Amino acid sequence: MAGTGKKIVKTIKVDLDKCNGCRGCEMACSAYHATPKYSSMNPSRSRIRVVMDPFNDEYVPIRATDYTKAGCDGRRVYTIKGKEYSECSFCGTICPTRDLFFDPDSGLPLKCDLCEDEKEPLCVQACPQGCLTYVELEEEEIEEAKLGDMEIGLKSLVDKYGLKKLADTFARMSQKG
Ligand code: SF4
Ligand code: SF4
Ligand code: SF4
Numbered sequence: 178m179a180g181t182g183k184k185i186v187k188t189i190k191v192d193l194d195k196c197n198g199c200r201g202c203e204m205a206c207s208a209y210h211a212t213p214k215y216s217s218m219n220p221s222r223s224r225i226r227v228v229m230d231p232f233n234d235e236y237v238p239i240r241a242t243d244y245t246k247a248g249c250d251g252r253r254v255y256t257i258k259g260k261e262y263s264e265c266s267f268c269g270t271i272c273p274t275r276d277l278f279f280d281p282d283s284g285l286p287l288k289c290d291l292c293e294d295e296k297e298p299l300c301v302q303a304c305p306q307g308c309l310t311y312v313e314l315e316e317e318e319i320e321e322a323k324l325g326d327m328e329i330g331l332k333s334l335v336d337k338y339g340l341k342k343l344a345d346t347f348a349r350m351s352q353k354g
Contacts, residue, residue: 184316187291189240189291189298189312190309190310191238192310195306196237198231198236203223203226205299206223206224210287225240225241228262233259240300241288243270244329246273251265271286271287284333298311
């Protein structure tokens with residue numbers, strides 16, 4: 178479904194000059210999204226990851242955006258302080274060409290939900306350098322229906338196992354009550 182009008186776009190601005198690679202944002206995000214909340218901290222379950230190059234003192238936090246079924250043909254190469262990075266290095270897409278932003282146990286995608294129940298996202302609160310700023314912008318543009326966490330998870334399960342297998346599993350589960 179699509180429409181037009183004003184909408185509030187919530188996002189996080191990043192000041193790269195302030196980031197020191199402490200990875201506090203990864204810890205906070207993974208703890209907040211643990212089940213139960215704050216029961217564990219594991220950066221591999223974080224929806225923000227910091228691309229690290231300590232030798233060049235370069236740190237770039239990347240948030241997980243949308244899930245895609247297949248990788249793109251992005252070929253851009255970025256050169257920072259003489260070191261080359263591929264387009265994938267700074268891409269927030271949850272993409273099957275790499276392990277980033279997939280839960281290590283379930284294999285399900287981990288999309289940033291901007292900690293929607295909180296006034297300020299946990300990664301923003303946790304950053305000791307003030308590198309991350311939560312902003313709400315009003316934009317006039319076409320609104321596309323967005324997939325929620327549950328739909329993204331289901332979509333990836335359908336991609337992985339096929340609709341029939343998934344439907345059979347749901348039917349079996351519902352019979353068990
Ligand atoms: S990680 Fe991003 S840039 Fe790389 S193939 Fe996937 S979508 Fe393209
Ligand atoms: S906004 Fe919330 S979900 Fe998104 S990266 Fe930060 S802590 Fe994680
Ligand atoms: S918490 Fe802040 S300074 Fe530390 S890695 Fe994350 S963005 Fe960078």
